[in-house]
Amino acid sequence: MPTGVAIRDAREQLFDAAERVLLRDGPSALSSRAVTTEAGCAKGVLHRHFDDFDAFLAELVRDRIARTDGRAAELRDAAGTGTVVGHLTEALTELFGPVAVAIVGLVTSRDELRARLRRTTPAGIPLLTEAAAALASYLAAERELGRIAPDADIDSLAPTLIGSGHLLFADRMGERPEGEAVRRVVAAVMGGVVRE
Known part of the structure; x- marks a missing residue:
């Protein structure tokens, strides 16, 4: 140009x-x-x-995290409707779209980028940490409605769902998993805590 x-x-x-x-x-x-x-x-x-390339990348990641905020609110608002496993399956499938998987790879491969992102996401992997918080918020809403066991450890379930989902979707070059494969993993993780 x-x-x-x-x-x-x-x-x-x-x-x-x-x-x-x-x-x-x-x-x-x-x-x-x-x-x-x-x-x-x-x-x-x-x-x-942007000050430099890593500043650009940090803003790219933050921008993509911000785009998930609306989806997090929608998920929380869906509590009490449909099925818990269905909502979680849909949320994980949407979260781990090709761009998000590539961004997670980018964050884990660049030390300076991770250091800059620690200013706003002090623990975990940016994007995945925020997604786990969104899932925990949704699970808390479902627990309040009695659709999840009152003693369910939401703070363990949410990151377990994120980690399991990431393992399913992490192969950037391979085929995306079928919806049924994602549903089976969600159902296994949620096992004995869903009360629908």
């Missing part, structure tokens, strides 16, 4: 370009040059909006 031509929503264009590179080539291929080339802009555009 010629110098001096304004780019609308440059941050979002750069974020979308980074996602495309991540999905196509994986975390190791992600660089400022790869992102700006994919976005069709000069490398200086990225540095005009």
Whole structure:
């Protein structure tokens, strides 16, 4: 793109370009040059909006975490409807979409990125930690409604669901698991605590 031509929503264009590179080539291929080339802009555009490349990546991750907040509220509002296993199966399948799986790989592969994200997510893996909190909130709502055993250890169940889901979906290059496979894992984790 010629110098001096304004780019609308440059941050979002750069974020979308980074996602495309991540999905196509994986975390190791992600660089400022790869992102700006994919976005069709000069490398200086990225540095005009972000202090450095790791600052860009940290904002990308935070932006994608923020996008899940609405879904977390929807999940909590669904308490008392449908089935607990059905809601959790849907939530895990949506959470572990290709972009989220690629972002988790990115976070785990870059030390400086993890260090920056520790400022807002002091423990765990960003995105997964926030997702576990969303599941815990939903499970607490279901427990209040009596659809989950009153002594259910929600603080253990939520991260167990996230870890199990991540193992199912983590193969970036393989086939995504069938819905029934996800449902079986959720049903096994929730085992004796669901009271529907």
